[in-house]
Amino acid sequence: MPEVSPATSLVSLVRSLYSVQVTLGEASYSKEYVLVTQSIIHTIKERFKEVRQDEQRLHALRNALQDKLTEPAERGQKEQELSQIDREIESLEEESGNIRKALARVDSGNFGVCSSCGRLIEPRRLEAMPWTELCIVCARQQEAQAT
Numbered sequence: 001m002p003e004v005s006p007a008t009s010l011v012s013l014v015r016s017l018y019s020v021q022v023t024l025g026e027a028s029y030s031k032e033y034v035l036v037t038q039s040i041i042h043t044i045k046e047r048f049k050e051v052r053q054d055e056q057r058l059h060a061l062r063n064a065l066q067d068k069l070t071e072p073a074e075r076g077q078k079e080q081e082l083s084q085i086d087r088e089i090e091s092l093e094e095e096s097g098n099i100r101k102a103l104a105r106v107d108s109g110n111f112g113v114c115s116s117c118g119r120l121i122e123p124r125r126l127e128a129m130p131w132t133e134l135c136i137v138c139a140r141q142q143e144a145q146a147t
C-alpha cells in the first residue's frame, strides 16, 4: 500500500467535506452549496411561520375594528387604523406569496437553480431573495431586455 503524505490526506479530507457532489433530482450540487441552501430554506420556513401568525393576528384585529365602525364617535380614527392594518396585511401577503414561491421551488427540487441557464444561483442572492428563479447574470440580461 502506498504511503499517503499528510498534505495529500488533508487535501482529500477537504475534498470529502466540500467537494462531494450530491445529486438531488437532475442537478448536481457541491455539498457546501447544499448546506448553504438548506440553511436558507430553514430560515424562510421559520419566517413563513411568523408571517402567517402576523397575518392571522392582523386579520383578527381588522375584524374587531370593523365591528367598532358602527359607533359614530370613533369612526374617523378607526377608519385610519383600519387602512393602516390593510397596508400591513398587504405587505405580509406579498411576503408570504414570495415565500410560497420559494417553498414551491424547494418542493420541485429547483431551489437554487437558475430556470434560464441551469447554473446554481449565488447563495448571497438566494439569501436576499429566496424566491428568485434567476441567477444574477440572467436577471441582468432580462432587465436589460426589459428596458
Ligand SMILES: [Zn+2]
Pocket: 114, 115, 116, 117, 118, 119, 134, 135, 136, 137, 138, 139
Ligand atoms: Zn442563469
